[in-house]
Amino acid sequence: MASDNGNIVLEVKNLVKEFKAPGSKAVVHAINDVSFELHRGETLGLIGESGSGKTTVGRCILRLIEPTSGSIMYKDMDLMKLSGKELRKLRPDMQMVFQDPSNALNPKMNVENTLLDTLNIKAKLSGEKLDTDAIIKKVLDQVAMEEDYRLRYPAEMSGGYQQRVCIARAICADPTLVVLDEPTSALDLPVCAGILDLLRRLQEELGIAYIYISHDLTTIKYICHRVAVMYLGEFVEVGSIDQVFNTPMHPYSNALMSSVMVPDPTKKAEVVTLEGEIPSPINLPQGCFFAARCPKATEECFKNHPQMVDMGGGHKVRCYRVTSE
């Protein structure tokens, strides 16, 4: 996709999020030093297991939760330095689609009011006059919903349609960035396919940049241009879909890719099964976070924490065994 620097929508540097574990003094290190950039009209996928902090990254970028440190440059503003009011002014530009659509819509608001909620704020904060009626019509058409859904309440719609409303709400204010937090995980397969197609089409039409968070590698592969593999609150590998899926470098990505069960019985995959599970984010391991589960770990891996190294073509990896070779 686009790679010239003038097109950068979002640049995140050294993002860190720590919070107190409930009921104790321990500190949970949810995100440890995450940096990336996002171009116009591009989709960056965040993959990782539960507990890897991928959802937290998504919420921190929109400052739905306050990051502990780091910088988030949106166009030429540092989101971290904005006051509450300035941030609210920017909100319509950066939207989010949530995991469970039945939870993400106000049950007491019909489709029209849900969209108006966003549109009215945009009109108020920017001082523009919006033809809300026409916009709603257009947006419903874009997400392939019939006009008569306008007055329906969330309880009167199926999960797929609820998710379409959520997407409509996200795009109605003409955003530049949409964070998609596992938008298909609560949906059945055929419905999920429809939503993915819709998201892809909207991106082509509107040039929105997506951050797509998921643990489902199949959907990531389908919708993303670039992908970042997360492990215990940090990126371990970033690259294009082709780079990460076909030539994964980090042992963790390697295991992750091989554990995907391909729906094709003629391609029996050689599965690299990992021992154990993701460690607790309270007591971070001293060396490489992955060392304890890594089949290739050496002494160095347990002692020092590796840095991200660009292996060429924007394919970055955080592993001593790869970078020292």
Place this chain on the structure above:
Amino acid sequence: MAENTAAVNTRKKKNELLSFMRYMLRRPGYAVGLIIVLTSIFLIFFGTALAPYPPEMSFSGLERQPPSAEHIFGTDSVGMDVFSRVLAGTKIDVTIALVGTFLSVVIGIPLGLVIGYYKNFISELIARALDLIQSIPVFVLAMVLVAVRGGGIINIIMAIAFVNAPIYARMMRGQTLEQKGKSYVEASRCAGNSDAVIIFKHILPNGLTPIFAQATVNLGMAIMLSAGISFIGAGVKSPTAEWGLMVSMGTNEIILGQWWTSFFPGVAIAITVLGYSLLGDALQHYLDPLERKD
């Protein structure tokens, strides 16, 4: 389009009220409750007018008359007509309960919303303080309040509002915490809404229903409370027509066999409390999504 939506919404609400009425009328127990409640509300406005005698006037020479054709509930020790006083008493007791409960809801809901939405040291402190108030028996607390501030209708209303407000504040806090965890609240922040809008436009409507049901059940309790306070002599003073006071005035005569002076106001209290409790119960069942509606 906007008017259109508004019209649909009001129609929806009206239908909701009608279908709730239908729901109650189809079930004999709830139908009784509905009739009692409607009657009590009717009597608030027309009770005094319907009374055959002025409720606060004593007729000398007609003291302690048993129920008869002229005085169907009899007369009390100072010669006031018990039937007229029971009818007129509705105004005092039910109004106190309604206004008191209304005030407690009005105080409790915003308080609960705010301490549920903002989670910090102060809101925790307030929440614990509310727990503390709730741990004191309602009647004792109300009695103390009335004793400190003196009797009178206004003070009884204040007492009822004060002792009940923590119930709603706590319920609303719980609702807020639950709703806050749902992603539509996050989505409305994403849209750029201010905290106030999120709290009152998004969280409040979704957390309100159980509070309504609780408030209706509590209305019955509030009637008991206001009658109770007057019964022990801390509330309104004679000759105001008030059920609790009437029961208390009549107790001395029961041993003389003159049961009617306290029996009828007592029955009035019991029936009214039953009516409001049934209404609350019906509302709770009606709103329960797991129960079948018709």
Place this chain on the structure above:
Amino acid sequence: MNNEKPILNVEDLTVQFCTKKGTAKVLNGLSFSLRQGEKLGLVGESGVGKSVAAWACLKIIKPPGEIVSGKIEYKGENLFEKSENELISLRGNEISLTVPRAHSQLNPLLTIGRQLMNAYIAHSDLPRREAKKQAYEASINILDKVGIPDPKNRMNAYPNELSGGMAQRVVIALALINKPTVLIADDPTGGLDVTIQAQIIELLNKMVEEMGTTALIITHHLGLVAQHCDHVAIMYAGQIVESCDTETLFASAQHPYSKSMLSSVRDTGDQWGPEFILPGRPPNPMELPGGCYLNPRCPHATELCRSKEPPYVDIGGGHIVKCHFAKEGGVEYGK
């Protein structure tokens, strides 16, 4: 595949749930059979009655659910003709079940060791003390086998102390402790991360191989089916609409619904493009359409499809399709 008599044979199974709102016809003449040592994948969207089929195999359907007709033969004997006592000795012993969302299946008040031992003792004829001793040994043994580190200490752990993957392992251990002949795994990978899914499936495979267990895997994960099942049965509205061996299905599925399922997975290659995706959703089991249950969604539906239920047609090599247009060699529409 071998052609011996099936170990578990489900025939024309019909299950209904009678509620106040009406009768939900959840299973409508479900038929499939499991042969010794094979792994059958039962695939369908949520709400097509997959889990109910699993419960029916153990006859643990509770009111308002009711088995209306059909039979389930286990080793040639009809389960529905057995007494409750005979069934009890069968459940968890010869046929066992793992339910989805492992955390909720485990009793939160008992340690996992306790639960394993209970499952063992329930099917032991030995005197109580000896049974207990054996149960303890067996439990540690099985925990070790399912790959739980430090099984001796873990025996004293409560379910809430386990992660999702560990809980799923314990559930599998529970199902396998009595070395069952048939294992029904209901959505064994649901809610688990990919690497954990791989671990669990590897474990299931290993166990099935070591113990010679026959497995019925209920899932909506087509990748899992493609990689690990020998046979597939596609379920729609409480019926099997297509069944064949795995290679055949992924290479040349015939039923419109199977095609729709395959094409909604974005990794099945070029032959299953999005043009096969059917509009609409599975029918509500309270208001099933007449004729073929797929007819309102099927682009090829004719008057025949709307009026008459289609038969099961063997189009060759044990590839069974429930469609009016199915005939020897494949499905041809419009005839």
